[in-house]
Amino acid sequence: MLGWEFPPFMSGGLATHCFYLTRELAAQGVEIDFFMPKTKEPVSVPWMRVIQVDYSSFNEFGTQAEFREFGPYYAFCKGVNRGGKDEAQSDPVGRGFFDAVRKYNYLCAQLVELYNSREPYDLIHCHDWITFQAGTEASRACRIPMVVTVHSTEYDRTGNLQPFDWILGIERSGTALADLVLTVSNRMAGQLEKRFGVPKEKLRVFYNAIDAAPFDRTARREEFGFPADSKIVLYNARLSIQKGPEFFVRAAAKVAGKEPKARFIVSGSGDLLPRLTEMAVELGIADKIKFLGFTPFEEVPLLYAISDLYVLPSVSEPFGITVLEAMASGTPVIVSKTSGVSEIVKHCMTVDFWDVDEMAAKMIGVLKYAVLHDEMASNAKPEARRFSWDQVASETKWFYGEALARGVAHA
Amino acid sequence: MPSVCLYFHVHQPFRLNKFRVFSKRGPSLHAAYFNDELNRHYFQKASKQCYLNANNVLLNAITEANGEFKVSFSITGTFVEQAKRFAPEVLDSFKALAETGCVEFVAETYSHSLASLYKDPSEFREQVRLHSAMLREEFGARPSVFRNTEVIYSNDIGREAASMGFSAVLAEGFESVLDWRSPNYVYRGRAGGPKLLFRNYKLSDDVGYRFSARWWSEWPLTADKYASWLAAADGQTVNLFMDYETFGEHHWPGSGIFAFLEHLPREARKLNLEFLTVGETASRYSALDEVDVPFALSWADLERDTSAWLGNKLQRACFAELESLKPLVDEAVKATGETELLEVYRMLQTSDHLYYLCTKSWADGDVHKHFSPYKEANPYENFINYMNILQDFKEEVKKRVEACAVKMEGLV
Numbered sequence: 001m002l003g004w005e006f007p008p009f010m011s012g013g014l015a016t017h018c019f020y021l022t023r024e025l026a027a028q029g030v031e032i033d034f035f036m037p038k039t040k041e042p043v044s045v046p047w048m049r050v051i052q053v054d055y056s057s058f059n060e061f062g063t064q065a066e067f068r069e070f071g072p073y074y075a076f077c078k079g080v081n082r083g084g085k086d087e088a089q090s091d092p093v094g095r096g097f098f099d100a101v102r103k104y105n106y107l108c109a110q111l112v113e114l115y116n117s118r119e120p121y122d123l124i125h126c127h128d129w130i131t132f133q134a135g136t137e138a139s140r141a142c143r144i145p146m147v148v149t150v151h152s153t154e155y156d157r158t159g160n161l162q163p164f165d166w167i168l169g170i171e172r173s174g175t176a177l178a179d180l181v182l183t184v185s186n187r188m189a190g191q192l193e194k195r196f197g198v199p200k201e202k203l204r205v206f207y208n209a210i211d212a213a214p215f216d217r218t219a220r221r222e223e224f225g226f227p228a229d230s231k232i233v234l235y236n237a238r239l240s241i242q243k244g245p246e247f248f249v250r251a252a253a254k255v256a257g258k259e260p261k262a263r264f265i266v267s268g269s270g271d272l273l274p275r276l277t278e279m280a281v282e283l284g285i286a287d288k289i290k291f292l293g294f295t296p297f298e299e300v301p302l303l304y305a306i307s308d309l310y311v312l313p314s315v316s317e318p319f320g321i322t323v324l325e326a327m328a329s330g331t332p333v334i335v336s337k338t339s340g341v342s343e344i345v346k347h348c349m350t351v352d353f354w355d356v357d358e359m360a361a362k363m364i365g366v367l368k369y370a371v372l373h374d375e376m377a378s379n380a381k382p383e384a385r386r387f388s389w390d391q392v393a394s395e396t397k398w399f400y401g402e403a404l405a406r407g408v409a410h411a
Numbered sequence: 412m413p414s415v416c417l418y419f420h421v422h423q424p425f426r427l428n429k430f431r432v433f434s435k436r437g438p439s440l441h442a443a444y445f446n447d448e449l450n451r452h453y454f455q456k457a458s459k460q461c462y463l464n465a466n467n468v469l470l471n472a473i474t475e476a477n478g479e480f481k482v483s484f485s486i487t488g489t490f491v492e493q494a495k496r497f498a499p500e501v502l503d504s505f506k507a508l509a510e511t512g513c514v515e516f517v518a519e520t521y522s523h524s525l526a527s528l529y530k531d532p533s534e535f536r537e538q539v540r541l542h543s544a545m546l547r548e549e550f551g552a553r554p555s556v557f558r559n560t561e562v563i564y565s566n567d568i569g570r571e572a573a574s575m576g577f578s579a580v581l582a583e584g585f586e587s588v589l590d591w592r593s594p595n596y597v598y599r600g601r602a603g604g605p606k607l608l609f610r611n612y613k614l615s616d617d618v619g620y621r622f623s624a625r626w627w628s629e630w631p632l633t634a635d636k637y638a639s640w641l642a643a644a645d646g647q648t649v650n651l652f653m654d655y656e657t658f659g660e661h662h663w664p665g666s667g668i669f670a671f672l673e674h675l676p677r678e679a680r681k682l683n684l685e686f687l688t689v690g691e692t693a694s695r696y697s698a699l700d701e702v703d704v705p706f707a708l709s710w711a712d713l714e715r716d717t718s719a720w721l722g723n724k725l726q727r728a729c730f731a732e733l734e735s736l737k738p739l740v741d742e743a744v745k746a747t748g749e750t751e752l753l754e755v756y757r758m759l760q761t762s763d764h765l766y767y768l769c770t771k772s773w774a775d776g777d778v779h780k781h782f783s784p785y786k787e788a789n790p791y792e793n794f795i796n797y798m799n800i801l802q803d804f805k806e807e808v809k810k811r812v813e814a815c816a817v818k819m820e821g822l823v
Contacts, residue, residue: 258432347770349791361431365795368432371728372794379770 002108002124002131002138003036006043006050007297012238013208013321014127014151020211023047024393030400033115035134037104051115053108061114065107098166101130109137116142123147123400123407129154129167132174145179145407147399150192156316159241172196180403182396184208184319185340204402206395207344208319209387215328217301224306225290230263231367234307234331236300236322237314239270244313244336244353249276251311253283254360259367264289267303304329308373309366313353314339323348327384332366332376334359347379413595413646414685416608416692418483418581419655420558421505422523423457423490424763426450426784430800440755440807444800447496449784454497461659466504468658468669472676473513480676481513483689484655485558488521488545489761502549509550515688516546518554518577524760525720527559527568528707529734538757539575556581556689560762562610562652562710563717566703569600569607577605579693581652583710584609588702595646599698606693607702610652610710614640619653623666631667634674635681642682647696652710712771720765725794729768732801733760736808743808746815752808759804767793 001022005015022032026047036043038054051057058065112124112134124146126135132148139146153171154163175181175198182204183189189205192198221228233252237243245266252264266276266289273291280286295303304310310326310333317339324341326333333348335341342350349366351359366373428446430436436443472480486505494502508514520526521542526535539557546552557572558581572580584594592598594609617637621627629636641649654661662668679686687695711719721727740756743749767783768790785793 254433346789347791349789357431357433361433362792362795364432365791365799369728369795369798371724372791372798375724375770375794376791 001032001034002126002135003034004130006036009039020389021393024389028393028397030397035108053104053111057111065110105133108134112138113141123403129170132170136177145403147180147403148174148178149182152318156318157242159315179406180204180399182206182399185343187340188318204399206392208321209389209392210324210328212328212385215301215325217305219302219305221306226263231261232263232265232307233309233311233363234265234303235311236267238268239272242316244315245272245276247313247353247356248311249279250356251359252289253285255363256285256288258364262367267292267295269294304331307331315353324384324387327380330377330381332373334362347376347383412642413644413649414687415641416648416650416687416689418652418689420485421490421655422487423454423493424761425489425758427796430796432799450493451497454493457660458498458501461656462501463504464669465658466508468672470508473511476676478513481686481688483515483517485517485519487523488542491549515690516550516552516554517689518543518557520560522757522761523560525560525762532571534737563707564704565707566601566705569604573605579606579608582607582609583708583715584611585708585715588704588708593646595644595649596699597647597696598700598702601701601703606698608650608689608692610650614649615651615653619657622668623662634671634678638678638682642684648692719769720762722769722771725768726765729765729797739808743812747811764797
């Protein structure tokens with residue numbers, strides 16, 4: 001399996017997904033080598049071998065990584081992919097994010113081949129564009145099927161504004177060359193079909209899950225500097241256009257006008273932070289809204305515990321695991337209609353992300369009517385617990401079987 | 412061979428407007444709370460698909476049978492008000508049926524409410540009286556049989572109906588109360604209760620629910636086959652109670668439901684089946700046994716209890732709000748003489764509003780959702796809307812009482 005991040009090194013849902021998926025797959029008898037970039041501290045888990053890719057990874061094979069172009073399918077990205085051999089080897093981290101991705105991919109592809117020559121793999125499973133090039137190269141070289149999981153696309157991440165063609169290209173060819181394309185909602189499957197032309201018969205939908213255990217915490221509002229009788233509305237996502245934090249802040253201002261006890265937490269970091277703090281001041285709610293920055297994984301349950309309501313106003317949300325987390329914590333949820341999770345979760349409210357008035361009206365409803373809060377909370381808890389990683393893993397294992405059968409058919 | 416008692420329930424609620432906390436409303440409470448555009452849409456659609464066609468089929472059948480085909484109707488007050496506003500021809504066609512003398516009208520609460528479950532029975536009594544007065548005025552009818560909203564029945568409700576002079580009450584023929592007894596006999600409520608007519612839910616649902624179900628082994632259901640089942644039934648009477656919207660709405664015209672309705676009286680008479688109205692059924696047969704119904708029984712959902720309207724906290728909170736509004740509204744009407752407050756109060760009590768807050772099995776996409784006019788909304792959103800309206804109404808009632816008190820002081 002080719003990944004990019006893994007706990008404790010993580011920025012989002014991809015790491016969580018890989019962590020639980022591999023754990024449960026291993027429990028179901030699937031043997032996994034997990035490839036990921038080298039991190040400051042080595043990553044290690046008991047259920048699989050984690051191979052952290054950099055130049056030193058080649059030492060045990062008595063060979064060196066050689067620079068080569070991806071192709072022929074990635075020929076069109078040559079313009080960007082212009083680093084030479086010397087530069088690559090003298091600069092292992094790469095210049096910036098794109099270089100790091102590119103180098104990780106070509107090192108990873110070669111390393112998979114080497115490991116495969118020692119003990120052959122049956123199948124390659126890649127997560128998101130960030131691993132697609134390596135997966136494609138390795139699957140071709142090793143002559144084994146490739147399954148890719150699309151957790152989000154460049155269109156989602158940029159909120160449809162100015163997506164990078166380079167990344168779109170990788171996503172398009174990765175999904176085109178994969179034997180099966182897994183994704184996290186019908187909404188995403190539809191987009192992959194429409195935007196990348198992935199044929200329907202190759203698309204498989206599964207829904208993400210949560211490990212509910214950490215979300216049974218209790219906490220007091222005072223510990224976070226809020227009055228005990230305040231009513232807290234939480235935002236917990238990256239501060240990027242994709243997640244719609246501006247709509248949250250604008251709705252918060254409307255709520256504050258009607259509910260004097262309402263307070264707001266914005267948890268998450270991102271490039272919109274300065275703009276959002278300015279907005280809060282302009283709208284006159286600077287004293288009612290707290291910007292916490294990035295909240296580490298183990299502290300997130302406390303945020304849900306003190307919150308009366310969780311709002312995820314994403315412009316484009318492939319799935320939205322945090323909705324399940326909030327629900328598992330017994331925190332009522334308002335989520336945008338343009339989210340994968342709203343396809344299957346019933347005990348929450350949905351809203352158009354741009355309809356700030358409606359969002360505010362619903363927020364007020366939950367804060368104002370205690371029975372609504374309680375009814376949503378008590379129905380949400382068991383509903384969120386229905387989504388287990390064990391289930392995701394058994395579906396994934398089933399898809400592996402399908403991909404192997406298809407791979408045989410190709411050969 | 413049993414006689415056949417065909418009874419149809421006719422109802423349309425006043426559907427609610429979208430009412431946000433930010434909403435600014437004009438002087439008319441009705442216009443603020445109720446969505447008459449939506450009401451007109453649903454009423455006219457149902458009129459076209461169901462009421463006019465079905466009434467026409469029944470009128471022809473009655474004429475053809477020369478008095479040997481009879482039906483019973485319960486028609487809610489909210490239905491009649493909407494008919495007057497949105498489709499007067501529908502009201503006329505019901506009046507034409509009434510004039511045949513082969514149609515009996517059944518009493519119920521005026522606004523299809525759950526007032527029978529309030530602690531104080533006064534609102535319930537007033538609504539039933541109001542409804543009976545409406546039946547007399549519109550159809551010249553004097554109802555002798557009572558059916559409560561959604562066929563909700565219990566010993567207490569039976570006693571209440573008997574004290575209001577009704578000789579019989581309709582109830583759901585459910586095993587939980589009938590045990591081994593057949594629904595096809597007339598029974599009596601406990602301790603001097605009224606006579607009880609129990610719905611034969613299997614034979615009723617064959618038409619009301621399964622008629623167009625292709626998975627059903629008896630599909631397609633023809634009138635002669637169904638009539639033969641009725642003729643083969645045991646007991647005194649087969650009580651077939653169903654929503655009138657069965658014809659043309661629940662089963663669309665292309666399913667053959669109107670042809671079925673047209674042919675059924677003919678096929679039944681071929682087999683010498685006799686049709687009786689609810690009142691005739693109750694007076695013809697003496698009660699066989701006493702049936703104890705300590706807890707409210709209804710014809711809704713699998714549970715046949717009140718959980719479709721009062722199953723969760725949201726529903727119970729709104730219900731409590733409605734119940735507590737009664738003395739306030741009475742005071743306001745007395746003080747101000749504004750009967751609009753009472754009219755709005757009654758329309759807000761229609762049980763449909765509570766039905767759309769049901770979270771019970773709605774996660775599996777069941778009938779609650781299917782019948783909901785608020786397509787995009789789920790029970791939580793419906794709750795916010797309904798509760799916002801109830802709160803706004805409460806404030807408005809209080810305001811008017813206070814304004815009136817100030818005026819009185821000024822006069823003194």
